[in-house]
Amino acid sequence: MQLDKMHIQYMGPWSLIRFIKIYDYSDGCISVDTEFKTEDENWIEEDYIDLRDVFGDYEYDVEAIIKSISDIEIGEPKMEKLSRAELIDKSLMVSDNMALMYRRNSANAEQILVVNMKNTNARALVNLSDFSITYSNMSSTLLKRAVDAVKRNQELIYDEIKERYAYA
Numbered sequence: 001m002q003l004d005k006m007h008i009q010y011m012g013p014w015s016l017i018r019f020i021k022i023y024d025y026s027d028g029c030i031s032v033d034t035e036f037k038t039e040d041e042n043w044i045e046e047d048y049i050d051l052r053d054v055f056g057d058y059e060y061d062v063e064a065i066i067k068s069i070s071d072i073e074i075g076e077p078k079m080e081k082l083s084r085a086e087l088i089d090k091s092l093m094v095s096d097n098m099a100l101m102y103r104r105n106s107a108n109a110e111q112i113l114v115v116n117m118k119n120t121n122a123r124a125l126v127n128l129s130d131f132s133i134t135y136s137n138m139s140s141t142l143l144k145r146a147v148d149a150v151k152r153n154q155e156l157i158y159d160e161i162k163e164r165y166a167y168a
Helices: 051-055 061-068 084-088 142-152 156-164
Strands: 016-026 029-038 041-050 092-095 098-104 108-116 123-127 133-136
Touching: 016 041, 041 051, 051 061, 084 098, 084 156, 092 156, 098 142, 098 156, 108 142, 123 142, 133 142, 142 156
Parallel strands: none
Antiparallel strands: 016 029, 029 041, 092 098, 098 108, 108 123, 123 133
């Protein structure tokens, strides 16, 4: 959520995968179709986000903020532009000509951002625990290769995460 020049994130439950469609916004409450996942089950249900609760932890005039909101949209994940050299430098590893980069989402789930080294605009966000796709603009063939690269290297990825982030 963008408020002036400040970005505020909604911390959802650990089972939240993504927001799909906003149905309504009125009086500080957002009604949205939300995808959840537990174990091997995915489901979509209508969920409600009370912005009074979200903004309640900050020192803002909550009612003034709610009155000023005119539009709410579901945005695409922010993807930073990186050169091939930066991708190699910042990635955990490069496999199958794809850079595998570690991320944590707002629900604290571990994800791998997979970036095609040939076309760095082709990206996918893969959940490390179950290989589900949170976001992708890759072709289906390229996406299959991306998920296979994460699956094939899962153990090495976990080892690299432990080594790099042990003291972070």
